[in-house]
Amino acid sequence: MARYFALRDRRLEGGVPSRANLSIFNTSESTPLANAFASINGVAAGAGGKIHSMFVLCHGYAGENTSAGMSMDAGGMGLELGREDVTHTNVAMWSAIAGKVDNIVVYSCGAGDTQPGNEGTTADGRYLMGALAIHTNANVYAADKIQWYGTFNDLANGRYEFGAWEGTLYRFPPNGNPPTIVARPPVEFTDVMMGTAP
Numbered sequence: 001m002a003r004y005f006a007l008r009d010r011r012l013e014g015g016v017p018s019r020a021n022l023s024i025f026n027t028s029e030s031t032p033l034a035n036a037f038a039s040i041n042g043v044a045a046g047a048g049g050k051i052h053s054m055f056v057l058c059h060g061y062a063g064e065n066t067s068a069g070m071s072m073d074a075g076g077m078g079l080e081l082g083r084e085d086v087t088h089t090n091v092a093m094w095s096a097i098a099g100k101v102d103n104i105v106v107y108s109c110g111a112g113d114t115q116p117g118n119e120g121t122t123a124d125g126r127y128l129m130g131a132l133a134i135h136t137n138a139n140v141y142a143a144d145k146i147q148w149y150g151t152f153n154d155l156a157n158g159r160y161e162f163g164a165w166e167g168t169l170y171r172f173p174p175n176g177n178p179p180t181i182v183a184r185p186p187v188e189f190t191d192v193m194m195g196t197a198p
Contacts, residue, residue, distance in 0.1 A: 062110030075110015076125025112142035
C-alpha cells in the first residue's frame with residue numbers, strides 16, 4: 001500500500017501523476033475536507049497504520065501584511081484547501097487524522113510565516129502550522145515565504161516542480177515545542193516524483 005500521500009487542491013495549476021507508493025486525493029472549492037480525511041485514514045490503514053509523508057499542494061493565503069497595511073512577501077493566513085480551507089478557526093478538525101501520518105510537508109505560500117505584530121492573530125502562520133502539528137500528531141514542515149514552482153515542460157497539467165525552498169523552512173513538532181529551522185523535510189515531493197524516495 002502507499003507510503004506517501006499527495007493532498008492537492010485543483011486551484012493550484014498543475015497535476016500529480018501516479019507513482020509507486022503514492023496515493024492522491026484532489027480537492028476543489030466544493031470538496032469537504034472530511035472526504036480527504038476519510039481517504040487519508042483508509043490509506044493509512046492499508047499502510048500498516050501510518051503514512052510516512054503527506055504532501056499538501058495548494059495555495060497559501062499570502063501577499064499582504066494587514067496589520068502593517070501593505071502588500072509584501074507575507075503570509076500565515078491559512079491554506080486554500082477544500083471547501084473549508086485550513087484556518088486558525090478550523091484547524092482542530094484535522095484531529096480526524098491524528099496519528100495517521102508521520103510527516104506533513106506543506107507546499108504553500110507563506111504557510112509558516114508570522115510577521116512582526118501578527119503574533120496571536122489570524123495571520124500567525126507559525127501558530128497555525130504548530131496547531132496543525134499538534135492536532136495531527138505529525139511533524140509539519142512549512143516555509144515562511146512565497147513558494148515558486150513550475151510544471152513539467154511548462155505543461156498546464158504537468159507535474160509540479162518546486163525546486164529549492166524559498167525563505168526559511170521550519171519543522172513544527174507534534175508536542176507543541178517551538179519550530180526548528182531545517183534544510184529539508186525527510187522526503188520531498190520531488191523525490192517521490194523522480195522515484196528516488198526511500
